[in-house]
Amino acid sequence: MEIRNTTDQDFDVFVGTMLAAFGLFPETPVDGGGHWWSALEMDRCLFAVTEDGKPVGTAGAYPFELTLPGGNLVPVSGVTAVGVLPSHRRQGVLSAVMRHQLAELRARGEFLSVLLASEALIYRRFGYGPATYTAGLTVPRHRSALALPRAGAGQGDRDAGAATGSVEVVRSADCAEVLEEV
Template sequence: MEIRPTTDQDLDLFVDTLHAAFGRFPEPPKEGSTGWWSALEMDRNLFAMAADGRPVGTAGAYSFELTLPGDILVPAAGVTAVGVLPSHRRQGVLSAMMRHQLTELRARGEFLSVLLASEALIYRRFGYGPATYTQRLTVPRHRGVL
């Protein structure tokens, strides 16, 4: 298995592989809009490639700044689009991608990364943990617009 960065030409394959990993079918964007994947920074995404050259896993990251106490801004990576095809799970694909990604993030000077995951417990072994357990937001009806 090889872990390699993606290019702009890989966008469709990246999206298709990620959707397959999650058991979903991508819906084309509605007219006048774009899909969520239009925000991907393709030079920051990874493929896990099988021996036959097919992608079997994806991992992505996006750039942002995180404000720390003392009003200090630091570069951070938002980790997203992490998935492995069902046929290749429990074979070390996720571990290889996450190690590769974390090494790259550190090389870029991003010593913080934030992960939003549907199954967060999987990622504890890579140093991720919950930042919060509960979130509540109240918006007065007269101030909210749909």
């Protein structure tokens, strides 16, 4: 088995292999468009391939920034699309892909990575663990209300130069230039 980086030409095969690893089989990976995989950077994705060149495992990473406690903003790799075909599980494919990916991330100078996984325990052996937990809160409607305006934040201050703005609904196809500026 070999672990190799993917190229732009591997996109359809990468997505197809990853979806098959998760038990999903669309007609073609790009049908319908707008899927999360359109953001994949193929030079940050990996294939595990058999000796005859058949891809049997995938992993991807995308760069973003994470705010740490204290307000520090750090570069982070978001690990995604980690999967192994059912025919090749329990044969070391996941371990090989994850170790290769972590070595690549380290070589890029990326010291922190984030992985959201449905079976988080699998990834502990690679250094991943819970960073936070979620909690739910239900407040009875009769005990809740909108906050009252703060002192000095009344209508008169708005006229005194406070920022105002507007909201406009724009189709995604028509706002590429605006989004690039943002």
